[in-house]
Amino acid sequence: MKKTTRKNAKLSDVARLAKVSTATVSRALMLPHKVKAPTLARVLEAVRSLGYVAHGAARALASRRTHTIGAVVPTLDNAIFANTTHALQKTFDAAGYTLLLACHEFDAAVEVRLTRALIERGIDGLVLLGTSHDPQLYALIAQRHIPYVLTWALDRSGRHPCVGFDNRAAALQLANHLLDLGHREFAMISGITTNNERARDRLQGVRDALVARGIKLAPERVIEKPYSLASGREGLRTMMGQARPPTAVMCGNDVLAIGAIAECNTLGIAVPQQVSITGFDDMEIASLLSPGLTTVHFPTQELGQLAAAHLLLRLAGGSDERQHELPVELKVRGTTARPVRAQLRRVER
Amino acid sequence: MPKAAAKLIDVARLAGVCNATVSRALAREPSVSAATLEKVEAAARELGYVPHGAASALRAQRTRTIGAVLPTLDNLLYAKATHALQKSLDDSGYVLLLACHDFDLLNEVKVARSLVERGVDGLVLIGAEHDEALFSLLDDFDIPYLLTWSLDRSGRHPCVGFDNRVAAAGVANYVADIGHRDIAMIAGVTAGNDRARERLAGVRDALAARGTPLAQVIEAPYTLADSRAAMQALLATAPRPTAVICGHDVLAMGAVFECHAQQIAVPEAMSVTGFDDMEAASILVPALTTVRVPMRELGCAAARQILARIDGDAAACVTELAVELIVRGTTAPPRAAP
Numbered sequence: 001m002k003k004t005t006r007k008n009a010k011l012s013d014v015a016r017l018a019k020v021s022t023a024t025v026s027r028a029l030m031l032p033h034k035v036k037a038p039t040l041a042r043v044l045e046a047v048r049s050l051g052y053v054a055h056g057a058a059r060a061l062a063s064r065r066t067h068t069i070g071a072v073v074p075t076l077d078n079a080i081f082a083n084t085t086h087a088l089q090k091t092f093d094a095a096g097y098t099l100l101l102a103c104h105e106f107d108a109a110v111e112v113r114l115t116r117a118l119i120e121r122g123i124d125g126l127v128l129l130g131t132s133h134d135p136q137l138y139a140l141i142a143q144r145h146i147p148y149v150l151t152w153a154l155d156r157s158g159r160h161p162c163v164g165f166d167n168r169a170a171a172l173q174l175a176n177h178l179l180d181l182g183h184r185e186f187a188m189i190s191g192i193t194t195n196n197e198r199a200r201d202r203l204q205g206v207r208d209a210l211v212a213r214g215i216k217l218a219p220e221r222v223i224e225k226p227y228s229l230a231s232g233r234e235g236l237r238t239m240m241g242q243a244r245p246p247t248a249v250m251c252g253n254d255v256l257a258i259g260a261i262a263e264c265n266t267l268g269i270a271v272p273q274q275v276s277i278t279g280f281d282d283m284e285i286a287s288l289l290s291p292g293l294t295t296v297h298f299p300t301q302e303l304g305q306l307a308a309a310h311l312l313l314r315l316a317g318g319s320d321e322r323q324h325e326l327p328v329e330l331k332v333r334g335t336t337a338r339p340v341r342a343q344l345r346r347v348e349r
Numbered sequence: 350m351p352k353a354a355a356k357l358i359d360v361a362r363l364a365g366v367c368n369a370t371v372s373r374a375l376a377r378e379p380s381v382s383a384a385t386l387e388k389v390e391a392a393a394r395e396l397g398y399v400p401h402g403a404a405s406a407l408r409a410q411r412t413r414t415i416g417a418v419l420p421t422l423d424n425l426l427y428a429k430a431t432h433a434l435q436k437s438l439d440d441s442g443y444v445l446l447l448a449c450h451d452f453d454l455l456n457e458v459k460v461a462r463s464l465v466e467r468g469v470d471g472l473v474l475i476g477a478e479h480d481e482a483l484f485s486l487l488d489d490f491d492i493p494y495l496l497t498w499s500l501d502r503s504g505r506h507p508c509v510g511f512d513n514r515v516a517a518a519g520v521a522n523y524v525a526d527i528g529h530r531d532i533a534m535i536a537g538v539t540a541g542n543d544r545a546r547e548r549l550a551g552v553r554d555a556l557a558a559r560g561t562p563l564a565q566v567i568e569a570p571y572t573l574a575d576s577r578a579a580m581q582a583l584l585a586t587a588p589r590p591t592a593v594i595c596g597h598d599v600l601a602m603g604a605v606f607e608c609h610a611q612q613i614a615v616p617e618a619m620s621v622t623g624f625d626d627m628e629a630a631s632i633l634v635p636a637l638t639t640v641r642v643p644m645r646e647l648g649c650a651a652a653r654q655i656l657a658r659i660d661g662d663a664a665a666c667v668t669e670l671a672v673e674l675i676v677r678g679t680t681a682p683p684r685a686a687p
Contacts, residue, residue: 075432076425077425077429086449103432114444117444262634285602289606
C-alpha cells in the first residue's frame, strides 16, 4: 500500500527522514531563506521522496499565512488585462507567492462571489481591477482585513490604495490631438460604462475636451459597446450611417478601434482620409497595422509589477503611499489626419 | 475602528438556529432544508460572515472550487475556452481559480501543488504533456483531473480535445493541393508543448507522404514580434518558400504583417495559414485561412466532464471534438515561375 503511505506522510515523517526537528521542517517549508542551504536541501529531498504535501488548509489554520495572492479581473479575453496580469504573476512568483486568478466577466455580483471564494480559500492579499465595485465587496474586504490594491484607475476619494492611470487625462490628450487637427464632428464608440470607471473616465475626458472648445458630443454620437472586434464593426456602421457622419471616431479601446477600422475597409471608407480613428491602450498589434493606430500608450506591464510590489511591501509590514499614478503617452500614428472638410476649406482659401 | 469579524455563533443567533445547523448549511449539506439555508445565508450576508475556508475545507472535504492551470495568460488563445469553462462551472455553483506556468512543466507542478494545497475538488490541465510528478501528486491526493486541448495517446488520462496532428495535416494537404511545393512552417515552441509538436508533426508527415517534404521550420513563441522575426528569416532564404503554414493565428498574423512591411503581396506572392481561428484573424486584409477550433464547446465539455468525475463518474474518458479548415483570403495557388 505504497499510495496510502505516501498520502499519509506527516511532517514528523519528513523530519525523521531529513534528520531534523519538526520545527526545522516547518521553518524550511514556510521560510526557506531562513534555513541553511544543506538543511533545506535535505528537507526538500525528504519532502519529495515521501510525496509530502503540507495540507494547505491545516497549514493556513496554523499560520494564517497562505503565500497566495488573489486577483479578480474582468476577463482574460483582452490582451491588455492579460498583459498586466502576466506581470503581476511574474512579480509575485519571484517573491515566492502564488497568484490565483478569477474572472468576473464584467458582472459586479459575480465579482463579490469570486472574491468571497478566494478569501474563504485563504489569501494573504487581493488585487482588484478598477475602482468601481459593489459596496458589499469593500465591506467584505474590510471585515476580513485583507490587504488589497486597486489597479488601472485612480481612486479620487483617497480611501483606497491604488496603482493606476488617469484615464480621463488620457482621453483629453487624444481628443485635443484630433481637435488640433481641425476635427469638429466627433463620435465615440465607448466601452460599457456601467460598473466600469475606466470606460466612464475615458468618455468624460472626451466630452470635457470638446466642451472646452465649445463642441457638444450629441447623444446619437455616443454608443456603448462591449470590448470586441465585432462591436467595433457594429459601432462604426451605426456612426457612419448617420445623415451627417463624423470625421473622427474615438474608440474606448484598441480592440474596438481595430474592429472599426476593419469595418471601414469592408465599407470602402478610407482611413484616415475620410475618417480618423483612435483607440486606447496601445496593444502590440496597434503599431503593426497599416496604417498604424493612433492611440494612448498605457504601461500595462509596469502597472502589474508596481501593483505586486506595492502589495508585497504592505504584506512585509511596510506602509506605502496610497496612490500611484503611472504616466500615459499619446501615440500619433497613421489613423488620424486633418478632416476632409477642413482640407477643402484650406484649398478654397 | 473596524468591526470585529462576525463569528459562527453570531450567524446562528441572527438566523435563530443552532451552531451546528449553520455549519451544515454553509457546507451545503443536503440535510438542511431550503428555507433554513436561505435564513442562514441571509444572516451570514448581513453580518459579512465568511467561514474560515481552511477550516471548512478540512471539515467538509469539498471546496466547490476547480483549479485550472494555463500555460500563459499573455495570449488570447486560452481566453475563450476558459471563459466558457468558468460560465459552466458558475452555473453549477463552482468557482474557477486559475494559475499559470509560463510554458514551464516543472513550474506547472509547483503551481498545481499550490492549488491542491489550497483545496480544489478538481483540476483542469491544458495539453497532454506534463511532468510525471504532476500525475503522482494528483494520484496521491485523489484529485479528479482532466486534460484539455489534446488527445492523450497513452489512453491513461481523461481528456477533452481534438486531434492537432490530423488538423495540421489537413492544412498541409490543402496548401499542397492548390499547387505549393516549397512550403515552410513557423511552429510554436515545441518543447513542453504537445499541441505545437503535434501540429508540426501533422504538417511534416502530410508533406513527406506527398513527396514534397517541409522545406524549413522555425519555432517561435506566440507573439507578433517573434513571428515577424521568423518570417523575416524565411523571406531571406533562397529559394523563398511560396507558402508558410503557421502553428497559431498570432504567428500567422505576424507573418502577414511582415509581408506587408516588405511589400510582398499576400496571397499572390506568399500564402499564409493560421491555426485556431481567433476573432482577430478576421481583421486581416485579406482574411486569414485557418483551422477553426471549437473553443467554447471545449470549455463547456471540460466543465461537464470534470464535474462528472468529481461525482465519481469515470465514464467517457476521451472526448474528441471536431475541427474545421476555414479557407479565406491568405491562400492562393503559387505564381507560375517566370
